[in-house]
Amino acid sequence: MEATDVWTLTSTALVLIMTPGLALFYGGLVRVRSVVNMMLFSVSAMGMVGVLWILFGYSMSVFGEGDGWFAGSPLRDFGLAHTDPSEFIGVGFGAVFAMITTALISGAIADRVGLGSWVLFAGIWASLVYFPVAAWVWGGGWISKLGVWLGTPDVIDLAGGTAIHINAGAAALALALVVGKRRDFAPGAHRPHSIPLVTIGAALLWFGWIGFNAGLATEAGTAGLILINTLGAPAAAIMGWLAVDTLRGRKPGVVGAASGAVAGLVAITPAAANLSPAFALLLGALAGAACAVAIEWKFRLGFDDSLDVVGLHLVAGVLGTVYLGFFALSDGLFTGGDSGLLLVQVISVVGVVLYSFVVSLVIALGVKLTTGLRVPQSVEDSGIDAAAHGETAYALEGSDRT
Template sequence: MTPNAVWMVTSTALVLVMTPGLALFYGGLVRVRSVVNMMMFSLSAMGLVGVLWVLYGYGMTVFGPGEAPGFAGNPLKDLGFISTDPGSFVSAGFGATFAMISTALISGAIADRVGLGSWMLFAGLWATLVYFPVAAWVWGGGWIQKLGGMLGTADVIDWAGGTAVHISAGAAALALALVAGRRIDFAPGAHRPHSVPLVTIGAALLWFGWIGFNAGTAQNDAQAGLIVVNTIVAATAGIMGWLATDALRGRRPGAVGACSGAVAGLVAITPACANLAPIWAILLGILAGAACAVAVEAKYRLGFDDSLDVVGLHLVAGALGTLYLGFFATGTGLFTGGNAGQLLVQAISVVAVAGYSFIVALLIALAVRAVTGLRVPAEVEADGIDGRHHGEDAYVLAEEVRS
């Protein structure tokens, strides 16, 4: 294999670890009676979306010569089992891991109150109608990728998924949370994480995999080095931004906040990792950590129950990182190149993807609710979903094992 192929295969393995890492991160954040259900959301997304990606998703995201950008590419083109191009297999494998984690992210918005069947129906439809087409728009030769040329300005920059992954997932999470409704005991402080160590392990695996997520398509050593440095430093700065914000608000520092700050920095740097000087990546991480620390509290003021803060982390930090490029992108940003066009195209892509994902996800969620009811019965929610729906408990006491 060529060095590029070796690195992309390695990166595929790194990104593949992120979805089980997300399962641990989300699993630690929920109450103990819903851990299995929460982890199953991520694992089921891997199973379902991975199959859909090979069947038609990859083909939908790729435009060939002479194909006009539209809703999506040709679902039957470049399909794994009929392709004769070895490179397409490597690319398809790498892309599959992105589709899995993007879909799984949404599930954090509906913790403690939605059944697995309803989630899987939503996940399959959302991946098909939102993620696959948006990935085509952003990376497959679609209209977002061509927007700069159409407007006669700089091209949209979204290196690894500020729009296609984080904004689309965050907007969908908001729509799904609104349709699902609030948990029975929704209130500040009512749902504390049951396992801080599990949250920390999950965050560590996410950070580990994010190196492949961002640097997997690097074209040369210098670019790979820049991406890796920016990915690391934005996350570390995100920790500092979150903790500083908590300190300014008179709150005691905690590991969950530090992990959330790291994730905020990682999300924000995702679209920008190849197009910022490290000093600007540090500033972005600080801003993302601070902004997300404030944003996660907004759900209580606004009245929507985004259980694990997908909106406050992924939508907010994804939009921040994408728009930030309009100011600080190397050579083309408003403050680094005097080009207001970069900010214009970045803003258009943010609004378009957020609006499209929110509207389609809202319609899908309403349809799923009409078919399945979406939520589990109130008594199941109160007792915990794991035992009633999955027949498993996250933890078994020694006394129970001996008996």
């Protein structure tokens, strides 16, 4: 086995641990009475999407002879029956990306959706949205061909600014709108129950993100640039977020710092191999500051994105993808290129946002008609964990806290 295969295998393990890390991050952010439900959303996404990826997701994400522009055929290689085992490391690497992308969406619906409704949504969404969009970006689809068609540089999306973060963020917005607001939705009404869990979850995400961004790097110089940028951008984003909080007169906290790190990681995802370290630091600082402001807009606009999937992943994903049009090595508008790269970056962003939002909205409405989607108000009030799962996050002697 070649060294590159060993590194991709290792990176697959790194990315795999990110979804349990996300479960801890999200679990710490919700109230204690819905921790089990929230963490199950991430774990169940691993189960559902992992099965679908092996059955037909991988086949859909790679265009083959005779496939159209939308997605590869799900029947061409059903169950990986015709895939050479030597390719299975790459198949597994793609699987863990599909898992965490779907799990990201669940943060928008904390405290009020049943597990069955979520699993149904997750399976349909992965099939109709994630697998096709992955094909557009990495499988030879229309986004990967924009540069050839328009005579510009190719779209740059190293590890999923469009396919993962913008895709999940747009879906989260659609799902949150269909589910509706929590009854006590208001600034300050929902406080994280465990900051240590949030910190551990953020640490695991950052740890795994090295493999996320650099898993397919084959040269030391490229891998080193990705590593430095994956360290630098979230570091700068932490400072950007804390600076905004300080300027607004707020007391800086660990949740803000952890959220800033995630914002920086999201922003650098498409760009880690194509920015100088200095421009990566600038991107991180901008992402931290922008997302710190963006998460407040859900209250002004009236949609209940519980754990700020839109404010973090959609905003930072758009910022990181478009930023490349200005500052990408050699081809950015301000780094020796012209407006061509900026054009195709913007087109790719708009295409994924529109497709993901519209299809996710239809899927969510369909699930709502089928299952009701939202748990009864009495379950929300009493605590979804005990009522729906028969478990509580903490078995504390004599405690009745909710």
